[in-house]
Amino acid sequence: MFNMRFVSQDWVVSCALILLVSCTTYSSASLGKPENNIKTSVFKSPKIELGPGLVSNKFYFDVDFPRGHIALKSFNAELVDESEKSVPLQETYLHHWLIIKYHQPKNVTHNNQTDIVFVRNSGFCQDGTLIQYFGLGSETRGTATDIPDPFGIEVGNPSEIPYGYDEKWLINVHAIDTRGVEDRLGCIECRCDLYNITKDADGNPLSPDYKGGLDCCPDNTTCRLNKGFKGPKRTLYLKYTVKWFSWDNYVVPLKIYILDVTDVLNVSKGGTPKHNCEKKSIFKTIAIGEKLSSTSKGKIIFERRPTSAEK
Ligand SMILES: *[C@@H]1O[C@H](CO)[C@@H](O)[C@H](O)[C@H]1NC(C)=O
Ligand SMILES: *[C@@H]1O[C@H](CO)[C@@H](O)[C@H](O)[C@H]1NC(C)=O
Ligand SMILES: *[C@@H]1O[C@H](CO)[C@@H](O)[C@H](O)[C@H]1NC(C)=O
Ligand SMILES: *[C@@H]1O[C@H](CO)[C@@H](O)[C@H](O)[C@H]1NC(C)=O
Ligand SMILES: *[C@@H]1O[C@H](CO)[C@@H](O)[C@H](O)[C@H]1NC(C)=O
Numbered sequence: 267m268f269n270m271r272f273v274s275q276d277w278v279v280s281c282a283l284i285l286l287v288s289c290t291t292y293s294s295a296s297l298g299k300p301e302n303n304i305k306t307s308v309f310k311s312p313k314i315e316l317g318p319g320l321v322s323n324k325f326y327f328d329v330d331f332p333r334g335h336i337a338l339k340s341f342n343a344e345l346v347d348e349s350e351k352s353v354p355l356q357e358t359y360l361h362h363w364l365i366i367k368y369h370q371p372k373n374v375t376h377n378n379q380t381d382i383v384f385v386r387n388s389g390f391c392q393d394g395t396l397i398q399y400f401g402l403g404s405e406t407r408g409t410a411t412d413i414p415d416p417f418g419i420e421v422g423n424p425s426e427i428p429y430g431y432d433e434k435w436l437i438n439v440h441a442i443d444t445r446g447v448e449d450r451l452g453c454i455e456c457r458c459d460l461y462n463i464t465k466d467a468d469g470n471p472l473s474p475d476y477k478g479g480l481d482c483c484p485d486n487t488t489c490r491l492n493k494g495f496k497g498p499k500r501t502l503y504l505k506y507t508v509k510w511f512s513w514d515n516y517v518v519p520l521k522i523y524i525l526d527v528t529d530v531l532n533v534s535k536g537g538t539p540k541h542n543c544e545k546k547s548i549f550k551t552i553a554i555g556e557k558l559s560s561t562s563k564g565k566i567i568f569e570r571r572p573t574s575a576e577k
Pocket of ligand 1: 371
C-alpha cells in the first residue's frame with residue numbers, strides 16, 4: 267500500500283506557514299494587465315462516502331486541473347454534498363485536504379502509481395513531508411489564496427516536465443463524519459480509545475503515551491457512536507475552485523514555500539545539512555481537550571538570488 271506522510275501527525279499544532287516568494291526581479295514598466303483573461307474552473311473530487319462516525323482519508327490520483335502552461339491566481343476548496351451545498355463542520359469535520367503535483371511516466375497504464383515522482387513546493391522540508399502546493403484544514407477555512415497582479419504561480423511549464431512524463435495532480439482528503447458520535451471533540455482530536463485503535467498502519471503497537479493523533483483515525487475507521495444511533499450514509503465531494511490564466515511573459519512567477527516552525531537544520535559532520543521538519547517533540551504533550559495557545563519561533567535563512575544587474 268502506498269504510504270505517504272504528507273501531513274503532520276499533529277496537524278492542528280504543527281501548522282505550516284505558506285509563503286509566496288517572487289523569484290525574479292521585475293521592472294514595473296513591463297507589467298501587463300492579465301486580470302481580464304482570468305478563468306475560473308470549478309472541479310469536484312471523486313465521491314467521498316461517509317456514514318455516522320466514519321473516517322475517510324483517501325488519495326485521489328490524476329484529478330481534474332487546468333491543463334497547459336498557466337499561472338495560478340487562487341485555489342479554494344470546500345466539502346460539499348450531492349446538491350453542491352457546503353457541509354456544516356458540525357456534521358463532517360474536514361481534518362485536512364491537500365493538493366500535490368507529480369510527474370507520471372507516459373508509458374504506464376492509466377493511473378498506475380509505479381515510478382511517479384512527487385514535485386514538492388519550494389519550501390525547505392525534505393523527503394515526504396509538507397510537499398503539497400495548497401492544503402488547509404477546518405481551522406483555516408476561508409483563508410484567502412488570491413495572488414495579486416502581476417504575480418502568478420507557474421505550473422505546467424513544459425520545460426520543467428521531464429521527457430516522457432506528464433504533469434498530474436493528486437488530492438488527499440481526510441474527513442470525519444461526526445453525526446451521532448458519543449464525543450465529538452474526542453473524535454476530531456482522533457482519540458485512540460474512541461476509535462479502538464492500538465496499532466499503527468504498519469501493525470506496530472502504539473506507545474501508551476500516544477493518546478490521539480492521525481495514527482488513530484486512519485481511513486475506514488469509526489469513532490464511537492451513541493448507543494443505537496443510526497443515520498443515513500452520505501456522499502460528499504471536495505469542490506475546488508481554481509483561478510488561472512494562460513502563461514505569458516508579463517507574469518512574475520511566484521514560488522510556494524511551505525515552512526515548518528518545528529524545522530531544525532541538522533548539520534552533521536561530513537554530511538549535507540538536513541531539514542528535520544515535523545519534529546513534534548518540541549511541543550509539550552497536551553491533555554486531551556486542553557486548550558492550547560503557544561508560540562514557537564523558528565529562523566529560516568533565504569539565500570538572496572543576485573539580480574541581473576549584479577551578475
Ligand atoms: C517506461 O520507460 C522507462 C524508461 O524508458 C522504463 O524504465 C520502464 O520500464 C518503462 N515502463 C513500462 C511499463 O514500459
Ligand atoms: C503498474 O506498473 C507496473 C510496472 O509497469 C506493473 O508491474 C504493475 O502490475 C502495474 N500495476 C497496476 C495496478 O496496473
Ligand atoms: C476493539 O478492538 C478489539 C481488538 O481489535 C476487539 O476485540 C473489540 O471487539 C473492539 N471493540 C469495539 C467496541 O469495537
Ligand atoms: C477502505 O475501504 C475501501 C472500500 O472498501 C477500500 O477500497 C480501501 O482500500 C480501504 N482503505 C484502507 C486504508 O484499507
Ligand atoms: C542528524 O543527522 C545524523 C546523521 O545523519 C543522525 O545520526 C542524527 O540522528 C540526526 N539528528 C537528529 C536530531 O535528527
